[in-house]
Amino acid sequence: MAEDPSIEITSLLKAIRDGQPTAADRLYAQVYVQLRQMARRHMRGERRDHSLQPSDLIHEAFLRLVQDCERDLNGRRHFFALASTIMRRILVDHARAKRAARRDFNAAIAGALDHNTPDQTIQIDQALERLARINDRQARVVEMRFFGGLTEDEIAEVLGITTRTVKRDWFMARAWLFGELGGQPPNNT
Known part of the structure; x- marks a missing residue:
């Protein structure tokens, strides 16, 4: 009988916390398809020429999830709920950085013109x-x-x-x- 996917995710997160070297790779293989679907849903609301691709979003979210695996996740649903929140934060951070870069450029030229x-x-x-x-x-x-x-x-x-x-x-x-x-x-x- 196959192992419950929820238990598998929980045990892989524990293995990552315990420092098992292949645990992160095994977890990635276990959750990739669902993370890809989630990333695509998040990206649907973004503009068409967005510089982040769904794969970028997946990789960044997964890295943050693994780095934050100290918190106890109650199985599969909790894991994917946290993944969704992290993806949203990544998109918001990306938008803020882009807005700041534009503001810096416009301020530099406007400042030169104002003087x-x-x-x-x-x-x-x-x-x-x-x-x-x-x-x-x-x-x-x-x-x-x-x-x-x-x-x-x-x-x-x-x-x-x-x-x-x-x-x-x-x-x-x-x-x-x-x-x-x-x-x-x-x-x-």
Whole structure:
């Protein structure tokens, strides 16, 4: 007779706590399919161009579950309930990090513009000119979005490209400009 999956998960978590070297691999094999389904459900509510993939979510959640295996889990249901909570937290943390990276970039450029010193204005102009030599369309996207206040849809219409291309150009251009203006490039998130 096959062992109850709930008991198996509980005993594997105990084995991980006890330091058994293969316990984490065995647990992963035992729960992978369910974690994959759960990750897909969590990702359904996210935007289509999300930088996290379901497999990233599974791996990060599993690592956190294994690191936190000190708590007593009452079987399979408790394990998957905790896994779902952890996946949600990962997605929230990811969104916060992405928002912070955008805010840092926008603050760096806005700060340079607000001070409006001739040197800063020249620096930004020179950086945009260098970008235009590398990729004219990206430079135009920056000008229209940051300086002109156009939306991604409006820029796409003006340039005759898709909104997705505008988003990609904006991401690449802002990372490049941020580095040029002395900052660190934003995450790929």
